[in-house]
Amino acid sequence: MSQVDVLRIEPKTRNEVALLAALREAESQVTFYKRRTMELQAMNILNESYCKTLLDQLAFQEEKKGQKKEKGKLMGDGLPVLLSGDWFFERVVEFEAWQQQEGEEKAARLATREGHRLALEEYRVQVEARKEQIAARRAEWAEEKRQWEEEKEAAKAVKRKFSIPKPKLGKLPPVIPRPRARETGGDSGDELADVDADDDKQGDSD
Numbered sequence: 001m002s003q004v005d006v007l008r009i010e011p012k013t014r015n016e017v018a019l020l021a022a023l024r025e026a027e028s029q030v031t032f033y034k035r036r037t038m039e040l041q042a043m044n045i046l047n048e049s050y051c052k053t054l055l056d057q058l059a060f061q062e063e064k065k066g067q068k069k070e071k072g073k074l075m076g077d078g079l080p081v082l083l084s085g086d087w088f089f090e091r092v093v094e095f096e097a098w099q100q101q102e103g104e105e106k107a108a109r110l111a112t113r114e115g116h117r118l119a120l121e122e123y124r125v126q127v128e129a130r131k132e133q134i135a136a137r138r139a140e141w142a143e144e145k146r147q148w149e150e151e152k153e154a155a156k157a158v159k160r161k162f163s164i165p166k167p168k169l170g171k172l173p174p175v176i177p178r179p180r181a182r183e184t185g186g187d188s189g190d191e192l193a194d195v196d197a198d199d200d201k202q203g204d205s206d
Helices: 003-007 014-065 085-157 190-205
Strands: none
């Protein structure tokens, strides 16, 4: 006789009534625990899947960063951990906050580098324009000195006093300050600043 058939028996005595009631209660509890077991199994599968995703993301971040970050480790010792309770929830929240902060800092660094790159491009354009101005001024100055020498020789030939002062190069366009990078240690553009400094020294000495 199956269990279903037993539950359908019509009790005839008080003992049979009590036994049948107890059996039905036990059957109800078994059904509840079966359903609860299935729910826990499903929750465990979801936890394992979510944990694997977080660990993969963390491993990628740590490998890319090249250094250890204690806040980014959900399971630091690599041993199995029961994914339930406030502890795991707090670790997940902490990890997600750290991940968001890393993303914001990375975006800020990229924006800073891009701004510095654009500033360097503008700086190079200005430096090239300044070099052209200096070259043009030097050419003019060379012509002024040539004419001055001719006039001086002409005055000397006729024994006439020559009191015109020798032309000077004069003050060159000021050095253009090079944009500073806050976090990049590159020296690109330094040679341009050196050229500017050399031009100024020569201008002052002449």
